[in-house]
Amino acid sequence: MILAVLVAVLLPLGLYSYQRTLTETRELLDGRLAQSARTLDVLIQNGGAAAIRRPEQGPLVVPILSLKAEEQLMHGRTHESEVGYQVLDRHGRMQLTTANLAQLPLPHTLISGFEDYHYESYGWRVFTLVDEVNDVVIRMGERDDSRRDITHALSVDLGLTQLIGLPLLALLAGWAVARGLRPLERLTQALASRAPGSRQPIQLERAPQELQPVVDALNAQLERLEDALERERRFSADVAHELRTPLASTMIHLDTAMAGEIQPGTKHTLVNAQSGLARLARRIEQLLALARIEARAAEGQRSEVDLVVVAMNVIDELAPLLGESGVDFAFLEHEERLVVQGYEAALAALLRNLIENAMHHVPQQHGQVQLSMERYGGDAVIEVIDNGPGIPAERRSSVFARFHREASSSGDGYGLGLSIVQRAAQLHGANIELLDTPSGRGLRVKVVIPQAHPLSPAGRGLG
Missing domain, CATH: 3.30.450 (Beta-Lactamase)
Structure with missing residues (x-):
């Protein structure tokens, strides 16, 4: 220019x-x-x-x-x-x-x-x-x-001035611009190598006077951002601590009550209460794990996760809820192992919330939920299909918002399920689609996670 x-x-x-x-x-x-x-x-x-x-x-x-x-004169031409x-x-x-x-x-x-x-x-x-x-x-x-x-x-x-001067001027201008932008390159390197959570201000040696206000404003913004993140971390830790204490106390009281002499019908109620509290405690641990994953995600700390194993663990965790709801649940695994690079707690939260969301929208009588997993090319494909009322196409983009609940939803949820699913998918670079079912009734949620390991298929199913 x-x-x-x-x-x-x-x-x-x-x-x-x-x-x-x-x-x-x-x-x-x-x-x-x-x-x-x-x-x-x-x-x-x-x-x-x-x-x-x-x-x-x-x-x-x-x-x-x-x-x-x-022309014969060597030095005296007149x-x-x-x-x-x-x-x-x-x-x-x-x-x-x-x-x-x-x-x-x-x-x-x-x-x-x-x-x-x-x-x-x-x-x-x-x-x-x-x-x-x-x-x-x-x-x-x-x-x-x-x-x-x-x-x-x-x-x-005059022509030589332009012919030689302009290229020379271009070289000198390019050198001057490159030299002038070196502090920006150092600033970029300092930001790229900055450790998450660091409060060390950025220092640029021999920075030009014009760039110093930018560095000062950036340091102030980073400081405010770290303050906000620190408040969020403290809030999460405080909430976890406050929830753990009453849960632990309630579990102790339940154990004491069950150890004593109680009516036969009361013991069944206590067992159910104990099971519910155990699930609540497990859910709190999972939310804390997600919070820790959010911190580790910035550092890129991933590991190999077998989606089939994660799905089996989630199904075991939800087995009492599935039994009580009377929902006809089927798990179709087309792969013996389906390994991706990611975060196990986030993937477990994704599967758990997809299944629970489907359970809350199926009819109380003859409700059906199907979970399937397969490898397609180099990607892992997860599908959860239900026979509920479905979601109209014009409202599907809004269901991922926090605290959003559809009118057809049952139960006492808070509208966070699909929001958690979306965040877990973002951490893995996955794509989520809300589609119609082959039968035309219900909802089909399709999650495509890239870079699944191509391992041998097993082709076995569970119902």
């Missing part, structure tokens, strides 16, 4: 300067001719007029050095053949002339001014001076090629 600006400015200026130089040079050379004619006129009137007026003997011819002789003059009387008779202009045609009228002639294969610029007081006419001539040599030399000088 800098080079384009320079070219856009300097080239028109160079052309304008070239045109002005040609004009000024032509005027200067014309002025020299006129001045030479007037000088010769003064010299003639002060002693030379009587000597040259000899019409009976013909005009005096001033010899000049021939062009060939000029260019005599390129200039000349004539001296005429008032009747146009030649009295004095240089040899190279002896045959130059006379003008039709003797009027002072400039004329152009073509004489002996050359163009000539001739100035005629008519001195009516002294009855003398002086004609000074100069060859056009001599003038062209001068203007050519000037144009070459």
Whole structure:
């Protein structure tokens, strides 16, 4: 851009300067001719007029050095053949002339001014001076090629300035810009190598004065961001601590109650309560694990996770809930192992919330939920299909928002399930689609996780 600006400015200026130089040079050379004619006129009137007026003997011819002789001079070229003059009387008779202009045609009228002639294969610029007081006419001539040599030399000088100066200027401008942007490169490297959670301010040695406000503003923004993250981490830890304590206390009381003498029906209720609290405790641990994963995700700490094993663990965890709900659940595993690089707790949360979300939307009678896994090309494909009312296409983009609940949802959820699913998918670069089922009723959730390991298929199913 800098080079384009320079070219856009300097080239028109160079052309304008070239045109002005040609004009000024032509005027200067014309002025020299006129001045030479007037000088010769003064010299003639002060002693030379009587000597040259000899019409009976013909005009005096001033010899000049021939062009060939000029070329033989190594260090003293005079260019005599390129200039000349004539001296005429008032009747146009030649009295004095240089040899190279002896045959130059006379003008039709003797009027002072400039004329152009073509004489002996050359163009000539001739100035005629008519001195009516002294009855003398002086004609000074100069060859056009001599003038062209001068203007050519000037144009070459101007052209070389542009031809050499612009590339050189481009190189210097590029070097200057690259040198000026080095602090930005160091700033980029400092940001890229910055450890998550670091509060060390960024320091740039020999940073230009213009960049220092940017560095200061960036350090202030990073400090505010770390403060916000620290408050969030403290809040999560406090919530976990406050939830763990009452849960542990309730579990102890339940264990004490079950150890004593209780009614037969009451023991079943206590067992269910204990199971529910255990699931709640497990859920809290999973949420804390997700919080830790969020911190590790920035560092890229992944491991190999077998989706089939994770799915079996999730199904075992949800088995009591599936049994109580009466939902017909099927797990179709097309792979004996389906390994991806990722975070086990996040993938478990993804599967758990997909299954629970489907369970909350199927009919209470004859509800069906199907989980399937397979490897397609290099990707792992997870599908959860239910026979619930489904979600209209125009509302599918909004169901991933936090605390969003569909009117057809049952249970006492908080609308966080699909939001957790979306975040877990984002951590793995996965794609989520909400589609229609083959039967036309219900919802089919398809999750595609890239870079699954191509292991041998087993083709066995569970129902």
